[in-house]
Amino acid sequence: MSSDTLDYTEEYSVIEGKPSLRSIDDVISKPLDTKPDKKYYIALAVTLSMMGIGGVALLLTFYYGTGLWGNNNPVGWGLPIVNFVFWVGIGHAGTLISAILFLFRQKWRNGIARFAEGMTIFAVMTAGIFPAIHTGRPWLDGYLFPYPNQHGLWVNFNSPLLWDVFAVSTYFTVSFIFWYVGLIPDFAILRDRTKNKIKKTIYSITSLGWRGSNRHWQHYEMVYLVLAGFATPLVLSVHTIVSFDFAVSILPGWHTTIFPPYFVAGAVFSGFAMVQNVLIFIRKIFNFEHIITLDTMEKMNKVILFTSMLVGYAYGMEFFIAWYSGVQIEQFTFVNRALGPYAWAYWIMVTCNVLFPQLFWFKKIRRTIPYMFIIAVFVNVGMWFERFVITVTSLSRDYLPSSWAYFTPTITDFAILIGSFGFFFTFLLLFTKTLPVVSMAEVKAVVDGAQPSHEDH
Amino acid sequence: MDEKILYGYSGLFDTPDEIIEAAEKVADSKYENYDVHTPYPVHGMDSAMKLKPSRLPYVALVVGLSSMLGMLAFMYWITQQIIQ
Numbered sequence: 288m289s290s291d292t293l294d295y296t297e298e299y300s301v302i303e304g305k306p307s308l309r310s311i312d313d314v315i316s317k318p319l320d321t322k323p324d325k326k327y328y329i330a331l332a333v334t335l336s337m338m339g340i341g342g343v344a345l346l347l348t349f350y351y352g353t354g355l356w357g358n359n360n361p362v363g364w365g366l367p368i369v370n371f372v373f374w375v376g377i378g379h380a381g382t383l384i385s386a387i388l389f390l391f392r393q394k395w396r397n398g399i400a401r402f403a404e405g406m407t408i409f410a411v412m413t414a415g416i417f418p419a420i421h422t423g424r425p426w427l428d429g430y431l432f433p434y435p436n437q438h439g440l441w442v443n444f445n446s447p448l449l450w451d452v453f454a455v456s457t458y459f460t461v462s463f464i465f466w467y468v469g470l471i472p473d474f475a476i477l478r479d480r481t482k483n484k485i486k487k488t489i490y491s492i493t494s495l496g497w498r499g500s501n502r503h504w505q506h507y508e509m510v511y512l513v514l515a516g517f518a519t520p521l522v523l524s525v526h527t528i529v530s531f532d533f534a535v536s537i538l539p540g541w542h543t544t545i546f547p548p549y550f551v552a553g554a555v556f557s558g559f560a561m562v563q564n565v566l567i568f569i570r571k572i573f574n575f576e577h578i579i580t581l582d583t584m585e586k587m588n589k590v591i592l593f594t595s596m597l598v599g600y601a602y603g604m605e606f607f608i609a610w611y612s613g614v615q616i617e618q619f620t621f622v623n624r625a626l627g628p629y630a631w632a633y634w635i636m637v638t639c640n641v642l643f644p645q646l647f648w649f650k651k652i653r654r655t656i657p658y659m660f661i662i663a664v665f666v667n668v669g670m671w672f673e674r675f676v677i678t679v680t681s682l683s684r685d686y687l688p689s690s691w692a693y694f695t696p697t698i699t700d701f702a703i704l705i706g707s708f709g710f711f712f713t714f715l716l717l718f719t720k721t722l723p724v725v726s727m728a729e730v731k732a733v734v735d736g737a738q739p740s741h742e743d744h
Numbered sequence: 745m746d747e748k749i750l751y752g753y754s755g756l757f758d759t760p761d762e763i764i765e766a767a768e769k770v771a772d773s774k775y776e777n778y779d780v781h782t783p784y785p786v787h788g789m790d791s792a793m794k795l796k797p798s799r800l801p802y803v804a805l806v807v808g809l810s811s812m813l814g815m816l817a818f819m820y821w822i823t824q825q826i827i828q
Binding site: 308433435439441444472476498499500501502504505506507508509510513728729731732736737738739740 | 759760761764767779780781782783784785786787788789790793795798800801804818819822823825826
């Protein structure tokens with residue numbers, strides 16, 4: 288594929304080197320069969336320490352109250368909502384890869400779908416921490432769910448915040464079922480391979496008696512199709528509803544109709560950047576370079592480039608509409624974003640999200656691991672700042688100039704952010720050693736020569 | 745001839761083309777209980793084995809619609825509770 292003239296009539300294999308079925312099993316289940324090495328424990332120690340920092344910060348918060356955070360009077364929504372939106376966004380790549388690319392029959396998704404789905408689940412779990420803690424009284428979270436109680440207290444079905452509870456929990460459930468259904472044939476492979484009695488019992492239970500019969504596969508593929516059908520609208524709806532948290536309120540800078548598509552594009556953007564970042568390590572450490580190929584990475588970079596331009600378009604369109612609407616307060620908000628006290632955050636966001644990804648126009652950069660890694664890190668930083676800019680700039684300077692205030696996150700805020708990264712990466716590390724991070728069955732199905740040639744049809 | 749009763753046949757195939765062809769032939773014959781075991785779903789096997797389409801989508805439709813109606817009824821009931 289190195290030459291510039293490609294024959295577009297020929298379909299190139301997404302798996303390099305035509306590996307045998309057994310070698311696919313061997314290489315993918317190797318991390319499960321071998322004991323973790325020293326580096327793994329070091330990485331785990333780092334992520335657990337990060338999680339510990341977050342845990343301490345949370346305990347202090349619960350003891351002393353949310354006054355430990357930087358939230359002040361106009362800026363009632365500080366870092367917790369920023370982190371929440373950031374992590375929900377990270378989760379979006381997984382469902383996009385597993386559901387939408389499945390419906391579009393993109394074969395290159397097969398090598399990365401399992402891992403991206405795992406990341407979705409962990410990212411949504413991480414995101415779920417923030418609504419749970421943001422009131423400072425997590426023991427009252429039960430009231431988020433509508434149930435008859437002695438206070439006669441019910442949830443408000445008119446509130447986007449409640450829609451969010453249902454959108455995110457539905458998203459988590461569907462992603463989890465999708466992930467588990469995908470794992471069933473792989474559990475069966477592991478069950479047949481292992482000689483350890485305990486593992487055999489566990490895999491026998493989790494594989495639900497899978498035998499690889501075509502009568503199983505027929506229903507399995509239908510389940511997968513139906514779940515992909517459920518998950519596809521969810522990819523769009525979850526971040527749409529997250530954006531409603533902002534858009535339905537009447538604050539300038541939030542009350543815009545572009546928010547839902549803008550948030551969805553941003554979510555896919557940041558999600559792909561995170562998946563790309565982590566996969567770079569996974570494919571190298573576990574020798575998956577022939578399964579998660581450079582071509583696959585390049586395709587992910589193209590998606591990052593595309594969504595970067597969607598996000599850049601949204602940034603521009605926000606300014607245009609503010610001007611075109613003729614609403615002074617709206618115009619002020621956007622000038623304030625770009626030139627006001629948070630200009631530094633705004634320009635970090637624009638540089639990281641719009642300018643740096645443009646380097647992906649160059650094929651050389653799309654196909655060079657260190658460059659793509661750095662750009663995707665910038666994207667993650669930029670997307671975090673995007674949520675920061677949206678949340679904080681609009682709140683810190685709203686209609687009443689006498690109540691304007693500058694928001695400065697405290698050390699507790701940052702400790703919780705660090706803790707959320709620790710939580711996420713701890714789960715990822717445990718995932719790599721307990722479950723196959725690449726779907727063996729799905730990869731086998733897209734190896735060259737795996738499907739009948741249909742010559743006689 | 746020995747007196748053993750024949751319960752069934754099994755065959756091993758190396759390529760997807762061969763197993764599809766074998767499945768077609770078995771499906772066209774008078775055998776009633778036959779199955780194909782593959783490590784991954786092979787395209788065209790369902791029609792080669794003459795399997796009926798999976799009925800799962802109908803189950804999903806019924807469960808999905810009834811859950812949706814149930815949830816709407818629940819929300820209606822809650823609204824009544826609040827009004828009283």
